[in-house]
Amino acid sequence: MKDESQPALPVNSQNGNHPETIPSVAVSARALPDNLAVKCPNCRELLVGKDWEKNNHVCPRCGHHFRLSAEQRIELLLDEGTFEELAADLIPTDPLEFVSRSQSYRAKLEDEQAKSGLKESVVAGTGKIEGLPLALAIMDFRFIGGSMGSVAGEKITRAIEKGLEDHIPVLIVSASGGARMQEGLLSLMQMAKISAALARLSEAGVPYISLLTDPTTGGVMASFASLGDVILAEPGALIGFSGPRVVEQFMHQRLPKDTNTSEFVLAHGMIDAIVHRRMLRATLAKLLRLYHNAGRSAVIG
Amino acid sequence: MAYDLEFERPLAELDKRIQGLQRKGDRLKADERAQLRSLEQQLEERTRQIYGNLTRWQRVQVARHRDRPYTNDYIKLICDDYFEMRGDRRYGDDRAIQGGMASIDGKTVFILGHQKGRDLKEKTECSFGLTHPEGCRKALRMMREAERFHMPVITFIDTQGASPGLEDEQRGISQAIAENLEVMPRLHTPILSIVIGEGGSGGALAFGVADRILMLENAIYMVASPEAAASILWRDSAFASHAAEAMRITAPDLLELGLIEQIIPEPVGGAHRNHLEMAETLKAAILENLAELERLPMDVLLEKRYQRYRNIGAFATEPVKAGSGSNR
Numbered sequence: 001m002k003d004e005s006q007p008a009l010p011v012n013s014q015n016g017n018h019p020e021t022i023p024s025v026a027v028s029a030r031a032l033p034d035n036l037a038v039k040c041p042n043c044r045e046l047l048v049g050k051d052w053e054k055n056n057h058v059c060p061r062c063g064h065h066f067r068l069s070a071e072q073r074i075e076l077l078l079d080e081g082t083f084e085e086l087a088a089d090l091i092p093t094d095p096l097e098f099v100s101r102s103q104s105y106r107a108k109l110e111d112e113q114a115k116s117g118l119k120e121s122v123v124a125g126t127g128k129i130e131g132l133p134l135a136l137a138i139m140d141f142r143f144i145g146g147s148m149g150s151v152a153g154e155k156i157t158r159a160i161e162k163g164l165e166d167h168i169p170v171l172i173v174s175a176s177g178g179a180r181m182q183e184g185l186l187s188l189m190q191m192a193k194i195s196a197a198l199a200r201l202s203e204a205g206v207p208y209i210s211l212l213t214d215p216t217t218g219g220v221m222a223s224f225a226s227l228g229d230v231i232l233a234e235p236g237a238l239i240g241f242s243g244p245r246v247v248e249q250f251m252h253q254r255l256p257k258d259t260n261t262s263e264f265v266l267a268h269g270m271i272d273a274i275v276h277r278r279m280l281r282a283t284l285a286k287l288l289r290l291y292h293n294a295g296r297s298a299v300i301g
Numbered sequence: 302m303a304y305d306l307e308f309e310r311p312l313a314e315l316d317k318r319i320q321g322l323q324r325k326g327d328r329l330k331a332d333e334r335a336q337l338r339s340l341e342q343q344l345e346e347r348t349r350q351i352y353g354n355l356t357r358w359q360r361v362q363v364a365r366h367r368d369r370p371y372t373n374d375y376i377k378l379i380c381d382d383y384f385e386m387r388g389d390r391r392y393g394d395d396r397a398i399q400g401g402m403a404s405i406d407g408k409t410v411f412i413l414g415h416q417k418g419r420d421l422k423e424k425t426e427c428s429f430g431l432t433h434p435e436g437c438r439k440a441l442r443m444m445r446e447a448e449r450f451h452m453p454v455i456t457f458i459d460t461q462g463a464s465p466g467l468e469d470e471q472r473g474i475s476q477a478i479a480e481n482l483e484v485m486p487r488l489h490t491p492i493l494s495i496v497i498g499e500g501g502s503g504g505a506l507a508f509g510v511a512d513r514i515l516m517l518e519n520a521i522y523m524v525a526s527p528e529a530a531a532s533i534l535w536r537d538s539a540f541a542s543h544a545a546e547a548m549r550i551t552a553p554d555l556l557e558l559g560l561i562e563q564i565i566p567e568p569v570g571g572a573h574r575n576h577l578e579m580a581e582t583l584k585a586a587i588l589e590n591l592a593e594l595e596r597l598p599m600d601v602l603l604e605k606r607y608q609r610y611r612n613i614g615a616f617a618t619e620p621v622k623a624g625s626g627s628n629r
């Protein structure tokens with residue numbers, strides 16, 4: 001074939017930061033016995049496990065925000081004992097009978113489930129923050145890089161529908177490299193499905209808060225993560241459509257170090273605020289209060 | 302038109318012999334004339350046979366063929382009137398997306414799609430069909446116009462994906478795609494999408510939330526290009542053909558998965574062999590589908606569109622063990 005018929009798109013387009021190519025911090029942390037000590041991937045400081053955990057998994061020296069599991073995120077954000085899981089019974093299947101490098105997707109799912117103790121990359125449910133109710137969906141990067149397949153799409157959609165049904169705000173915490181290849185176009189279509197549900201939520205006047213954590217890229221960033229009435233991000237997270245390496249490859253030039261980070265998207269008007277993890281719960285509570293009281297005053301006024 | 306794809310080699314040989322004979326013109330002897338007729342028949346039969354049994358990877362080659370008709374070719378061949386609308390009214394005019402108001406059989410519609418570009422100059426001008434944020438926003442502007450005047454929207458999808466440049470990130474390519482995904486499900490006018498070549502990732506989906514999705518016989522639609530998928534899952538982009546097979550990206554695959562409504566047959570040897578015939582078939586399919594969609598009351602149309610997407614997904618359920626999951 002003549003190569004003039006081949007567009008000049010870099011090979012890793014949309015997915016240069018795909019979960020399967022991003023080194024997992026969780027894995028390196030686990031390599032040390034009992035989390036006694038953890039090395040900060042940013043400043044290389046050796047952190048005592050207990051101090052680090054008490055500090056919400058943030059490096060006390062440089063402020064690096066380590067990735068949280070869905071369970072840790074729930075503990076961080078919600079009033080104790082208020083979380084009730086939704087759609088916990090959903091499990092992934094292998095609709096394409098996908099095989100890569102002689103491993104079937106089915107076998108990979110079993111591996112990942114055993115390794116993470118999760119059934120899928122999203123945990124959905126309801127809970128309260130400072131007494132105010134919300135529906136939420138949290139992505140867990142440990143499970144195939146938080147990638148979005150049919151189950152993730154369905155759980156997030158159900159959380160939105162719960163918000164719509166009960167007229168309570170919706171929070172989605174993103175941590176994902178994008179759509180999951182092994183479910184092919186079914187994964188891509190989850191972007192449309194979730195966005196359509198959000199359109200209904202928006203029409204019904206129910207607020208949606210999007211929280212971007214490290215990393216939020218690809219199809220997740222190009223759909224629901226970017227559709228919040230308010231969009232927040234944790235500091236220093238990788239955020240963007242394409243990974244920085246893909247952008248660099250495409251541009252044929254070295255790019256500034258902060259390209260496609262929280263700070264970059266804030267500077268370009270794509271999000272409302274960068275919030276340190278220790279202020280996250282208070283910030284969400286403030287937003288929930290503001291939305292809550294807006295509705296009431298409108299009725300009274 | 303040459304036969305230059307690798308799997309077309311037997312066709313190229315037959316074609317060469319045919320051309321050798323044709324060059325003789327009037328000097329052809331009677332037996333040569335018979336031979337010519339037989340070769341032409343063989344060529345057609347072999348083409349039918351080869352194109353009737355394409356592998357997924359071969360379909361990728363056809364979908365990317367440099368002579369394949371593009372959005373602007375179809376607009377010229379299908380529409381009896383056309384006014385191109387340019388610019389997103391915010392920053393610029395993305396030539397990767399082109400479209401405007403058009404007339405098909407006397408009926409006004411909005412028609413828009415990816416333009417890959419034929420020669421190097423045009424390719425550069427329209428970024429090889431890689432959408433910038435402005436392309437998404439221009440399309441959205443046209444769709445809102447269409448809604449105001451009750452004109453149906455027809456989109457042609459033909460891209461490897463959205464543009465991954467620094468400026469695209471700076472101007473919010475994610476936001477631009479996401480906004481289309483949020484607006485299209487609620488657009489109060491019929492939307493018909495046709496994958497005419499390559500449908501690649503979010504850069505395709507941003508123009509493809511529709512009441513119905515049709516695909517040309519040799520078009521492909523995928524979550525990531527086979528090269529990208531191969532470099533991630535096989536750690537080597539040379540395995541693109543494996544990825545193409547595994548990802549189920551062809552029109553028959555996607556019809557079987559229930560993700561598209563209809564396959565539009567291509568001329569023998571692919572759409573690039575006969576632009577006019579392809580355009581006529583496509584036009585008939587467009588008119589037929591629009592007529593059906595326009596018969597539906599708006600609330601029914603919108604509810605059906607919502608459910609079309611709401612029901613996409615393959616998963617199972619498993620009994621939840623008591624005490625697990627909630628209230629940890």
Ligand SMILES: [Zn+2]
Pocket residue numbers: 040041042043044045059060061062063064
């Ligand atoms: Zn540090």
